[in-house]
Amino acid sequence: MSEKKANVHWEGAGKTGKGAISTETGALKDYPYGFASRFEDDRRGTNxxxxxxxxxxxxxxxxxxxxxxxxxxxxxxxxxxxxxxxxxxxxxxxxxxxxxxxxxxxxxxxxxxxxxxxxxxxxxxxxxxxxxxxxxxxxxxxxxx
Incomplete structure (x- = not known):
């Protein structure tokens, strides 16, 4: 059996807020995401x-x-x-x-x-x-x- 973990920290409202995604392996470490990287063409974050x-x-x-x-x-x-x-x-x-x-x-x-x-x-x-x-x-x- 294997269990992997990821964490998200979010601050602010849905459209104007910002989040950060981290994985237990460190592959993602406080990697940014938000409305613009999800619904617009902001390439500075993931989704x-x-x-x-x-x-x-x-x-x-x-x-x-x-x-x-x-x-x-x-x-x-x-x-x-x-x-x-x-x-x-x-x-x-x-x-x-x-x-x-x-x-x-x-x-x-x-x-x-x-x-x-x-x-x-x-x-x-x-x-x-x-x-x-x-x-x-x-x-x-x-x-x-």
Whole structure:
């Protein structure tokens, strides 16, 4: 069993306030976020959707690596991008789509087996399971020669 922790400190109102995100590993240490980094183009901070996307991409990619290993496939590299869409939902917002894009190299892997392993990793990774309430989670997987 594994349990990881993150902390957020917030000061002020929703639109004008500022927050700071920290993780127990120190990967994020008082990293800023707020309205502008979430809903506008302020690149000086992060936002929850970006963090969810990074976590989902990381979890999926590791699950794919384990799936390749279990299948006896020598994975050379895998790169995953996650695009998380936040949309207006009545008075609030919701995540309505996460699009995963995988590009991978693996010696001796054919397209059909590659797609099978990628889809299995998407279905089986803990973050995909945790995010099951998201109406649409897609995967576009490209096997490089």
């Amino acid at each position: 929850p959707e970006e963090i969810v996307g990074a976590a989902h991409a990381a979890c999926f990619t590791m699950a794919f690596a384990f799936a390749c290993e279990k299948a006896g496939v020598a994975l050379q590299q895998a790169d995953t991008q996650a695009s998380v869409r936040l949309v207006k939902d009545g008075e609030g917002f919701k995540i309505d789509r996460i699009a995963l894009t995988l590009t991978a190299k693996a010696a001796g892997l054919d397209e059909a087996k590659f797609q099978e392993l990628a889809q299995g990793a998407k279905a089986g990774c803990p973050l995909s399971k945790a995010l099951a309430a998201v109406p649409e989670i897609t995967l576009s997987a490209t096997l490089q020669a």
